[in-house]
Amino acid sequence: xxxxxxxxxxxxxxxxxxxxxxxxxxxxxxxxxxxxxxxxxxxxxxxxxxxxxxxxxxxxxxxxxxxxxxxxxxxxxxxxxxxxxxxxxxxxxxxxxxxxxxxxxxxxxxxxxxxxxxxxxxxxxxxxxxxxxxxxxxxxxxxxxxxxxxxxxxxxxxxxxxxxxxxxxxxxxxxxxxxxxxxxxxxxxxxxxxxxxxxxxxxxxxxxxxxxxxxxxxxxxxxxxxxxxxxxxxxxxxxxxxxxxxxxxxxxxxxxxxxxxx
Amino acid sequence: xxxxxxxxxxxxxxxxxxxxxxxxxxxxxxxxxxxxxxxxxxxxxxxxxxxxxxxxxxxxxxxxxxxxxxxxxxxxxxxxxxxxxxxxxxxxxxxxxxxxxxxxxxxxxxxxxxxxxxxxxxxxxxxxxxxxxxxxxxxxxxxxxxxxxxxxxxxxxxxxxxxxxxxxxxxxxxxxxxxxxxxxxxxxxxxxxxxxxxxxxxxxxxxxxxxxxxxxxxxxxxxxxxxxxxxxxxxxxxxxxxxxxxxxxxxxxxxxxxxxxxxxxxxxxxxxxxxxxxxxxxxxxxxxxxxxxxxxxxxxxxxxxxxxxxxxxxxxxxxxxxxxxxxxxxxxxxxxxxxxxxxxxxxxxxxxxxxxxxxxxxxxxxxxxxxxxxxxxxxxxxxxxxxxxxxxxxxxxxxxxxxxxxxxxxxxxxxxxxxxxxxxxxxxxxxxxxxxxxxxxxxxxxxxxxxxxxxxxxxxxxxxxxxxxxxxxxxxxxxxxxxxxxxxxx
Numbered sequence: 237x238x239x240x241x242x243x244x245x246x247x248x249x250x251x252x253x254x255x256x257x258x259x260x261x262x263x264x265x266x267x268x269x270x271x272x273x274x275x276x277x278x279x280x281x282x283x284x285x286x287x288x289x290x291x292x293x294x295x296x297x298x299x300x301x302x303x304x305x306x307x308x309x310x311x312x313x314x315x316x317x318x319x320x321x322x323x324x325x326x327x328x329x330x331x332x333x334x335x336x337x338x339x340x341x342x343x344x345x346x347x348x349x350x351x352x353x354x355x356x357x358x359x360x361x362x363x364x365x366x367x368x369x370x371x372x373x374x375x376x377x378x379x380x381x382x383x384x385x386x387x388x389x390x391x392x393x394x395x396x397x398x399x400x401x402x403x404x405x406x407x408x409x410x411x412x413x414x415x416x417x418x419x420x421x422x423x424x425x426x427x428x429x430x431x432x433x434x435x436x437x438x439x440x441x442x443x444x445x446x447x448x449x450x451x452x453x454x455x456x457x458x459x460x461x462x463x464x465x466x467x468x469x470x471x472x473x474x475x476x477x478x479x480x481x482x483x484x485x486x487x488x489x490x491x492x493x494x495x496x497x498x
Numbered sequence: 499x500x501x502x503x504x505x506x507x508x509x510x511x512x513x514x515x516x517x518x519x520x521x522x523x524x525x526x527x528x529x530x531x532x533x534x535x536x537x538x539x540x541x542x543x544x545x546x547x548x549x550x551x552x553x554x555x556x557x558x559x560x561x562x563x564x565x566x567x568x569x570x571x572x573x574x575x576x577x578x579x580x581x582x583x584x585x586x587x588x589x590x591x592x593x594x595x596x597x598x599x600x601x602x603x604x605x606x607x608x609x610x611x612x613x614x615x616x617x618x619x620x621x622x623x624x625x626x627x628x629x630x631x632x633x634x635x636x637x638x639x640x641x642x643x644x645x646x647x648x649x650x651x652x653x654x655x656x657x658x659x660x661x662x663x664x665x666x667x668x669x670x671x672x673x674x675x676x677x678x679x680x681x682x683x684x685x686x687x688x689x690x691x692x693x694x695x696x697x698x699x700x701x702x703x704x705x706x707x708x709x710x711x712x713x714x715x716x717x718x719x720x721x722x723x724x725x726x727x728x729x730x731x732x733x734x735x736x737x738x739x740x741x742x743x744x745x746x747x748x749x750x751x752x753x754x755x756x757x758x759x760x761x762x763x764x765x766x767x768x769x770x771x772x773x774x775x776x777x778x779x780x781x782x783x784x785x786x787x788x789x790x791x792x793x794x795x796x797x798x799x800x801x802x803x804x805x806x807x808x809x810x811x812x813x814x815x816x817x818x819x820x821x822x823x824x825x826x827x828x829x830x831x832x833x834x835x836x837x838x839x840x841x842x843x844x845x846x847x848x849x850x851x852x853x854x855x856x857x858x859x860x861x862x863x864x865x866x867x868x869x870x871x872x873x874x875x876x877x878x879x880x881x882x883x884x885x886x887x888x889x890x891x892x893x894x895x896x897x898x899x900x901x902x903x904x905x906x907x908x909x910x911x912x913x914x915x916x917x918x919x920x921x922x923x924x925x926x927x928x929x930x931x932x933x934x935x936x937x938x939x940x941x942x943x944x945x946x947x948x949x950x951x952x953x954x955x956x957x958x959x960x961x962x963x964x965x966x967x968x969x970x971x972x973x974x975x976x977x978x979x980x981x982x983x984x985x986x987x988x
Binding site: 411 | 552553554573574575576579580581583584585587588589590591600601604605608677678681
């Protein structure tokens, strides 16, 4: 039999990688979530605890709350930045975009530790505020870039048309530019929301142990209580899948002006 | 007289950051209720002119007046004009109703906000509040009614709930027209609205637009590069080229009495030849002398001669009426007539329309009636530039430095430079010339081509035997012996 190169073979290395390092570990997590740490037998206890214990529910609640807060702050800072960058009149957009991307060349742990040193030297006590600050700082580029691309894709004629029909600059922004850039806002929000609810490195480093998000809880309990930790991870995965499904729905509706990352 | 002028452009110029004048000192008055078409090839400044009326572009200098008052500093959202955009520019996030109601909703919001402000000031609050309530209650119905009637005008009744992306090009265009019309603008601006429709639909829409214009009585300002469209629809045609108005007139005027060779070539098919007027009512072209109806030219003045292809009659060579004899070199059946190319004895090519077929290769005679020969003054007979002596044997003009005989002139001296049309040479490679530019106009003159090459802010006018295409990017060289320098005092 003669070997014939097909284009699909090029996907093989990644498929192997995907199977070994993502799919198989996920199966392990799924397995542990239904296995009792003490007896080693099948149990629903881990899942029930992850869904009903005060500790788990509280942490999920705070994770979603702080994730939403981080997303909101990133949007409030990121949208105006992306808008200004997308203006043709603004000549330096290339430089500014690079300035936003350059920090991403440095490992985020190093950046986070550097931030911690800055807080120490400025005598700012660590807590929820500093943790959110750190998340905003780390995830802001993920908000700006999708919004920036979707703003660039907007047909300038549409903005002129809304002005032509009587919209002042504020109305043109609210009724044309904002809705047309919605796909970018949705992708950006997901890109910020998903890592913020699951991060533990940033919150552990920058909260001074004062508050925990779901990522930290999973990390901590994985040493003492692997089944519980696995169950928490499954719940978090379900949450992330849910938010992705919602965004899919949204992007479907806005098929015309895609700015989505997926 | 002046009070029925709705839009007036006064000495309007527009220069973009690159430095080229897109619109150059334009003066135009548009009467209320008129259907005016700005006609010209792409890049002639017609769309820029429209955008200045809409408010999307600010003139570099000059004034735009609406009903006698300057609107040059009024932002687009406060101008009582609406635009139909070339690519429709419908909002994809609204359905048909939402698109058409867009302007109405903004207007009604503004009215309600105004009323609220009045209530704060009013002494009798109850009456004002009642007014506000009725205003609010009526707004929705009013908008719905207006959208419905606008949809009826464009023939799309019951399309309110449709997604705009599900509509065909023609339907989208109708929605775009309805969206503009529903605001009852004083002037409707249309920027090549039909250019992306297919031919048959375009012809239908032309007639429909014309009918809408007649029924609504709104002033239409229409931009197109399609001369047939302009002739079909307009009350007045404004022919533009290189940011300058060439001719303003009725469709019949621009067709029958074009002011120059460019207009004649752009509007309808035509034969344009170089000719000479030895005396009144007599013109020489193609080596032959013809009687004509034109007077008022200098003795032996060089002129452009324009002949419409339908005005040249084909007959047998033996016919005593035949003034020109030639050979048929092409013949295409066009439905009503045959379009033929006839090469005369003096190697001049005529475009002729004739209902009787003639075979290719056949010898024929042709005659033209004197009043069908249109004589036009040449706008220029050579290239004239302002220049400066750049050194011994070097002179700078027209955006470049050329070799020339500079005897009798000093370095730095300002001079007039004259180059005959035949003295300019066009080369294929933009960088191989002294200056590079783009071909903006091509006229076939029977025996040769006349082309305009735009190099930055300078236009070189060239006679050439080579056939170029529009927008070809070419280089310009000039043989030193053709460059004539003149003292500025002279």
